[in-house]
Each structure stands twice: as structure tokens, then as C-alpha cells.
Amino acid sequence: MKNTRIKPITLIAGILVFLQFSCNKLVDLKPINEISDASYWNTPDQFKLAANEFYTYLTSFAQVLYDPTPTASVAGSPHSDIRADFVGQRTPYSNGSYSLLATDVNWNNSYSRLRAINYLLEKAATYPGQADITQYVAEAKFFRAYVYFDLLQQFGGVPIVTKSLSVDSPELQTPRNSRDEVVDLIVKDLEEAIAALPLESAITAANKGRVSKGAAQSFLARVGLYEGTWQKYRNNSARANPLLDKAIANSNTVITSAQYELFAPVALGDSALKYLFILENEKSNPASIGKSANREYILSNRYDYTLRQIRQNVTHTWFGSSLTRKFANQFLSQDGLPIEKSPLFRGYGTTRSEYQNRDNRMRYTMAIDSSYYWDNENPGARSTWLSDAADRASGRGRFNSTVNTVTGYANQKWGTERRLNDNEEGYDWPVIRLAEVYLIYAEATYERNGSISDADLDKSLNRVRNRVNKTMPKLSNAFATANGLDIRTEIRRERNVELFLEGFRIDDLKRWKTAEVEMPQPLLGIRWKGTPFERRWVVNGTSPYPLDAEGNLIFESGRQWSEKNYLLPIPTQQIQLNPQLTQNSGW
Template sequence: MKKITFKYISFIAGILVWFQFSCNKNVDLKPINEISDADYWKTAEQYKLAANEFYTYLISFAQVLYDPFAANTNAGSPHSDIRSDLVAQRNVFSNGTNPSVTTDGNWNSAYTRLRAINYLLSKDSADMSNTARSERLQYVAEAKFFRAYVYFDLLQQFGGVPVITRPLDINSPELQTPRGTREQVVDLIIKDLEEAIAFLPLESAINAANKGRISKGAAQAFLGRVTLYEGSWQKFRNGNAARYNALLDKSIAASDSVIASNQYQLFAPAALGDSALKYLFILEDEKSNPAGIGKSGNKEYILANRFSFSLRQIRQNVTHTWVNSALSKKFVDMFLAQDGLPVNKSSLFQGYAMTRSEFTNRDNRMRYTMMIDSNYYWDNENPGARSTWLGDAADIASSRGRHNAANGTGYQNQKWGTERRMNDNEEGYDWPVLRLAEVYLNYAEAIFERNGSISNADLDKSLNKVRNRVNKTMPKLSNELVTTNNLDMRTEIRRERTIELFLEGFRMDDLKRWKTAETEMPMDVLGVKWKGTRWESRWLVNGKAPYNLDANGNLIFEGSRQWAEKNYLLPIPTQQIQLNPNLTQNPGW
């Protein structure tokens, strides 16, 4: 484990996010990291300022849409969808060839963060009046949320890890502590979250100056995520049934609490119609959609990493990175037809013969997630950005022109791409750390995995709200639909999750907890059906197909992928094992 020698927490990072919260007069005093314990930890406002640093730990664009992996440090983005089977970008994680590493930046930063969090929590026993302690308990609860947040991130990457609950110095014996079990890590996460929930405010009780702080609903939603993750991880590895069923029960209860609170709602303004889900992800207070709706109109994000064009730009070239990025045929084929059936069962599916035919009569999320050959599109260029937002002649004249899909896999993404004129790297939309759609999907999956079935009433209460948000006429998922059409309920629940949460950092973690990565990840990454379609004459390279073809005439964008059992967890960095011989390596590494 990384040794940390500083005596006091540095709160400089917290000051960098000051704009998200109310101004604090302490910022005008001497630097926080120079204030001794004798001067500090006296007021709730000081605890609040200290907790501000933890908000910089939230996942964001850089950790999901990018993966700056360096082979010698393993400094990368473990939740990036680039590492999955749905995005066609070759890398050592997606093809199962990532090596053992000496050091790991994610491991190091996690324990640095835990040091800061544990330091604040250690001050909760300071001698203060009951009134003063009552006022600061919200920020102590925030610290417990973030300790759970950091440990869950470690669990997803490495499995059981050393459990440290107090700030250490260079002589602390805990520096030589062995790895805790998965059960110990998860139990601490649950304990922290349940204790935090008791003292966190409802979303409606958070005033405008403090919007963005952790709410009761955020901690409940996160508890629902954690317990679903670990419950399914244990279930699909033949773990203790009493243990994983208890975890699934907690997931159901936590998600249900969020749903029942009525504090949040799916983003579905009538003015945007079926395009609501497209514009949710690029919502800014500057005009970023045809209806001119700003961020105040978004009640779906339960917890967001907050950005702003004027105050805190994302500073990643999100639009140019992801508009036109290549997607796999596997993902594209997951979108249902409008009759609620998979393409291999639907009479509405128009086939692959033309470059646009497979988009006809499909789930509306498909055409707002992907780019369709020959459609007009906009981005942040000048010209190229929206002008009238009406789709009229003037708007089309300002577009980037008709899309040519003959590149990559033939399937391209448009999610996260702005249509508003701005310079590169200036996007200011928020990252959804937790949103209501995920809670609905977590609830449905936890119910099914706990009971082996799910009622139509529970589907309508949760998953169908997500499915039918922009598919008003599509049949709901129901037991009758599944039975009549010889479908599999688990497959359909997972399908909805994969489509809805695409490019939000869930896919790899889902494959791992379901223990299906060994099946899904070695599959060839395919592109469009080339043989016998319009693509065969349209897309040629030196008179031939741009890639090899499989037996069905589909382009093979990447083959020879692999996945070993060891890949379900990342290797413990060897330097940490040298520093602490009581650490053990993950199996296979």
C-alpha cells in the first residue's frame, strides 16, 4: 500500500470545485492545509469545506470515454466502455492481453483518497457541543458515502483489498495489513452507506446554493447499485445463497426507497419528443437543444459530476472523440423492433440489404444513439453547428452535411456529441454519476435475480418506464410477451440495461458480475453485413471488402480476442506486494 507521510489533509482540490456549492468565508483566510487542528474542526462550515475535496473523486468523462492506459503503470480507466465488446477500439483490455504491472495509479489514488476521508471521519469525535455536532453530521455522512464510493471502485477492480478505516502514518501497523475479503469490503461499504443515509437530506431539502451535494436518494441509489453488483457476482459464482439473497434484498429495498421518494423523474419533456434521451446527455444552460431547455429541467440525475461552459468546462474533446466513433454489430443488433421483439423474431425488421434499412421500425433510442447513413448531423464546428434548431433549410445548410457511414465498422455513435457552436474541449454538460433510469433497471434486475421471476406490476413500476420513455407505442416487457415469443426474461432485462446505459461506464463491470465476459469478450468485433448488401458496391478498398468477412458476410473489425479467468480482476501492482508482503496476488497473475 502507498505510504502517506503528510500530517494534514490538503483541501486545495476542494477549493477547485467551490462554484458547485455556496461560497465559504474560510477561503479568504490562510490556506486550509496550513491550518492546524487547534484552529480547525470547530464548525460545521469547516467540515463542509473539507468534504468539498471528495467531490473531485466522482467518476466523469475522462474515466469512461477515454482510457489513457500506460503499460508500465496501469494508469487507465477500468470502467471505460472502450474496454468492452460494444465499442470498436482495439486495446489490451478488450482483447484480454493486459499485463501484470509494477504500479497502478488507480490503486495509489484510492488509498490517498481514503487517507483524506478517514482523516475527516477521525475528527468526528472532537469535543464539540451536541448542537455543533448535529450541524456537521451531514458532512460526516458525505465522507462515509465517499469512503463507500472509493472502496466499491477498488472492489470492482481488484476484489478484496486492505480495509483501512483510520488515517495512517509511516509507523502504522496497518501498512502491513493483508487483503480483506470481498465480504469485509462490502460489509464496510454497506455500513457506511446505511449510516450516511440516516443523516443526508432529501433532494428537495437541498437549497439552490448547495445543489450537487450528496442527498439521501444518492446514497440509497448507490447502495442499490453496490448490493446488486455483489449479489449477482456471488450468485453467478455459486456463492452462499443466504449471502447473495440478502444482498439482493438490500438492493431491492434501496432502489425502491428512491422510487417511492418521488424526488426524481425521467427526463422526457414533451417539447423534445423522442429526442429527449439524446439531449439529456448534452444539456447545458446555454441553448443546447431545440426546446431551449436548461439543466434545471433535468430531474433525472440523482448525483452528477457538474460542469459548466462558463465556470468548469469538461476540457476533453468529447464531441470530436465520440461523434462517428465505431460501434459493434453486437450492440446494434440489441435494439428491439417497434413490436418489442428482437430483430431475429420481428416481422417489422427490414433487414440489412440497404445502408439504412436496419434502422427502420426500431427502438427510438437507436436513431438517437447512432448515426444513420445519409442523415444530416451537427457538431460544434463553424460551420457545422445548429442555426435555427428547426431542421429546416437554413439548419441543414449549417450542418456538417450528410453522414457517410462507410468507415470503421459502418456503425457510428452520436451520444455525447453536442450540436452547439463552441470550440473543442469547451463542453459543459454534466456527467451522470447516478440517474433514475439506472435505479429503475437495478430494481427490476434485483427482483428477477432474487426471485427467479418478476411480476408485470414490478416491470411497469421500473424497467418499462425506461423502455417506453421514448417508445410510446412499443409493447411493454411482460411475462406474456416473453412466453408468447419464446424470449428469456433475464436476457431482456439485461438488453434494456445495456442499451440505456451505453457509454456510461457499466458494460465491463456488468459482464464481470454476470460472469459472461468469458463468452462475450472473445467474440469477434463485427461490422455491417457487407456481402450481398448495398455495402458491397458502396464500400470497397482496392476493389475488396475493407476487412475480412465472417461466414454470414459481416465485416470482422477485430478477431483473435481472448479472455482468461484472471481477467475478471486486475492484478495487484507488484510494487505494493513488495512494500507489504502480506498482500497476495489475484489468481492467474
């Protein structure tokens, strides 16, 4: 390299992750951007400090719950649920009207990150005490795979760079690598990382939050399922099957490792899943349970009310935000049947009737009309946590879905109930959690074999479903046959419900190759015609939006999806800088 000084690295957020739990000699080191190569890379602690930067690459609230309009300096959020069909927002990415960008901050950031990762790996290769830095080399390989998977999901095949480059490196003028080559590198890096990373139980308290063996195995399972189904639904079973095998093997290893468990404190009962997502060490739930009770998060982007607040107005952005009828219809009735098949479904006679006898996750994910609710305001936050008269008096009162939403369906996931100022939430972001691993195992098994045994359903999907639905019938082959259910549909339903607003929906539709069917469908709201909403929610004497044949509000129509939308376009400026790059098809 021409420059002997290390690339400037932003460490603040990464260091804070670990300062929550420890105070060690790392904080006595000079800022890394003030240290030359001659005085750096001489101790394991220096490699550890450099690796800390990589933790700032982890997915965060800002990258999933928001989707700003991309500009030359602002990154969009390619995995945001806002870009799919369960959230009631109109955006160019959800309705297919977006166009080419000259620059893409996500592309630029990814290659800056890869340079930092590759630089550490190069320095590690010449370090005399290899055994002392094994973990940090493994972390670097994990994060290189993490960054390349993000690029793969967005753009498909991209240039592979495995060393730090200078401005005149010939690699800057090479063609894109194939999709298969990118996936092969991801798998290779992850498998090498897995071999060297410690089990979760072997990570000391001072180092909790670092990547574990289980995290790398879980991420490899995610990659295997994603790319395995991507290839399967594009008629490439020879490529798909080995990847699905990796997804099955790695998810099974995590499941059987006994390193993690679903968050289900008895004291929280059916509300466990609600409070999992807003868990803080300050009182944030009726049982005063803190973060130490959460063994479900296998890898998380860690926040803290005192040391590292989220600094996004999560509660006010998402409590009461609009959802769609399609999402509401995903929730089963308590007899384990979809609403169109279940005699327990109570229809739309009142503003609350469709929520009755449903999967308990519905009433803890969605805000139900006329129910009492709390937020972070004063007054507005909870006082006694008993849902008693005093608690209700301190809250926001009854929720009005015609005032607070544009579709009549509303969200409550990610909204705190404890008193704090805006932007001060301190709950963790689940980069990978055990429930996802269970669902990966179920789906990969079914997609690989065309079937799944009841035993495999019981060790995976049914654990997720029955966590807060103790009396709901398990999904079994006999139950599916007797009720005319499709196992694949039910497996996908579980992902839709369980992983909602965690950054999966649009990528799932792409890998299943169903986006061309699902995404052009109108975004519908509540049943307006013939319900109390018709009397209560009117604009100039009529419905606020057009109605479909069943009397449902049509929030948005005319949505589009074409084959080119399965991948984002390569930024045109990158093609100008490197004419060897080719644009994605259709762009």
C-alpha cells in the first residue's frame, strides 16, 4: 500500500457495545486513526479493537424500521418491511416506481467496510502469535460474509475483493463475479469462522455481544435457506440442494446445542413476545424482567438507555403505524385454521370482532381499536403495570384506529410502554434470534425434501407457534390433510407472523419468486362497508378511499412489479468508473 497509515475507522458505536459490560485496557489505546502501522497490529488487544468496528455494520433499527429516499449521501433501507406489502405506506420501492440511481450509499459503504475487514485479515496473516488472534480473524471472516450477503441480496453478483486496494489496483477494473462465486465465498468464510469461534457459553461476561459459533452457524443457515430457495424457484436444483442441506445442518446444530432458548417467562404469559422486543434493564414490562433473561437473541445490535440509546423515535414512529389487511389475515384462529376455514372466526361485525379467537401474537403485534394503550409520554406511560384503573388513567386511553391510521389496521410492535423521552429507547435489535433458526430448519427441510415429518415440525415450527399459543393445535401432516392445508403455505405463514417488522418480508418474496404475484396486489385496509367503520370513518360523507367488491378500503392500487425488480440496479456512476461492470437485467 502507498499509504502507511491505517484507514480511519469509526469505533465509537462499536466500543460502546462492549463498554456496557467491561472496562479494559482498550480504552487506554490511542484512537486508531491516529496510529500508524509501525505502532499498531502488535498485540491481540489491538486486533480486538480493530474488530470492534465491524460490529457497527450489524443491522439496526434505522436500517429496517425506516426507509428514507436514497440520495448521494443518504442510504435507503433495502430490507425494510416498508418496501413490501404488510405496511400501509406508499413508496417507490413498494409500488415499483423507483428508477436508476447514480450513486448508492449502501454500495459505497459495503466496499469501505470490506476494505477495513480485508486490511485486518492481511495484518493478521503476518502476525507472529496466530493463536492469540484466532477469534478476531474469525470475526473478520464472519463480517466479510455478512457484508457480501447484504450485497448479494441487493444486487446479485458483485465484484469480489479479498484484499485492500489502492487507487490504481487492477481489481478496480474487473467484471462482476457471478452470483455463485459470491455465495461460495460467503459459505467459505462462514465455515472457517465457525471452526474458530467460541460457543456462547464460553464467551465471558465482559465480552458478551461478540460473534459466537452459534451466531455464525445461524447466519450460514440463513444464507443457505435464502440462496437455496432462490435457486430452487429458478429451476436450479443442483445448486439449491447443497445449500438447503447446509441450512438444515447448521440450524439443527444450533437447535440441539442448548446454548439458546425462546424467551417465554411464565410471569409474562402470552405477552412474552410483545415484551421481548422492548426489553430493557429499566422496568419495561409488568414482571420487571431484564435483558439477562433473554437467551433468544443469538446475535444482536446492543443498545442501552444509559450508554447507547437507539436515537430513533421508535415508539412514536411505529405505535399505531398503519398495517394492511393482508398482514391481519395471516394470523390463524385459535383452532389452528386460517380465518377462511375456521368456525371460530368472528367476522367484521364490530371494530374488534376479527381479533377474537385469533393467534395471540395478533393482539400483541397489532393495536386493536378501543383497547387501552400506553406509550413513552407523560402522561401516557404505564404507572402500576397492572392494567388497573390507575394504570389506565396514566395511559393514552382507548386506541382509535380511524384517527391514528390510514388503513384502520395498526401496529404496536417496537413501541415501549415505559416513561422516557423520544429517541431514548434502549432495547436491542435482534440480528439473529432462535425463533428464526427454528423456522429456517422447518422451511429448509420441507423445501429440500418436499415434505417434513411431524417430529421435525415439533422440534422447530411448533415451538415457535405454541410459545404464546399453548392450546392451539400443533401443525402436523394429519392436521394439514384433514383441513386441506398446504404445509409450505403454513410454514411461510409462520415467518410472516413471527418475523414481522424484522427485515425479512421483501427478501422472502424475492427468494420465493412470488413478488410478481404478491407485490402488485392493492394494499387493502379494514372492512368499511357494513361495519361500524362506515358510520364512524367518513370523508365528505363517504369512505376515505375506494372500496373493493367486499367493501374493504383500497389504500393503494396500481402497484407494479416486473422481473427487473428482483435485483436493485447497479449505480450508474460505478459503471462509469468501471465499464467492465454490467447492469442488472432490465435496468
